[in-house]
């Protein structure tokens with residue numbers, strides 16, 4: 001048994017833990033870079049949503065309807081999808097719940113979270129998955145924040161997914177500091193290259209992390225890393 005993390009482009013991930021399939025922040029069908037990913041072929045028992053921005057939720061309804069997956073997010077986002085007839089599990093910052101794949105915590109993030117129509121999408125967050133296969137932190141869209149220092153006080157992170165695209169989130173320099181704050185050496189970068197504001201130089205990013213003694217993985221879309 002292990003944990004397999006597949007990059008679906010932008011901030012979208014597919015995570016397999018044993019028999020459980022989790023999709024995170026699906027923004028796939030409008031993403032030209034992810035055109036080889038077919039959302040109708042994705043398996044999902046759960047869909048985790050960090051916040052309500054369009055570039056994190058566009059394919060939620062389609063995948064939830066295809067798969068019957070349960071939506072896990074903040075209270076406001078789960079209520080929004082509940083009103084559309086989709087099943088969910090509401091959480092809020094600092095809260096944890098034991099799911100069949102492990103213990104999930106909704107963490108703090110510094111960002112905003114309106115739905116595409118401007119309606120309130122609660123407050124943005126990230127997730128920690130504590131599983132028998134290892135512990136994964138998915139930061140969501142966020143600035144570097146001192147709150148990240150609280151994470152290793154409660155949970156040893158084996159692998160972290162951090163935004164590195166700058167402009168809307170942390171950039172590379174902040175993400176290197178974030179990796180220090182969470183005391184994690186193994187980082188997957190996400191939320192970069194999708195559109196003009198967040199195009200990064202991959203070599204610069206790799207160099208900044210390796211100079212700090214950390215390992216940055218930039219997965220090609222569709223590729224996986226196993227923990």
Ligand code: NI
Pocket residue numbers: 051053111112141168
């Ligand atoms: Ni966002």
Ligand code: MN
Pocket residue numbers: 011053055056141168191
């Ligand atoms: Mn975003």
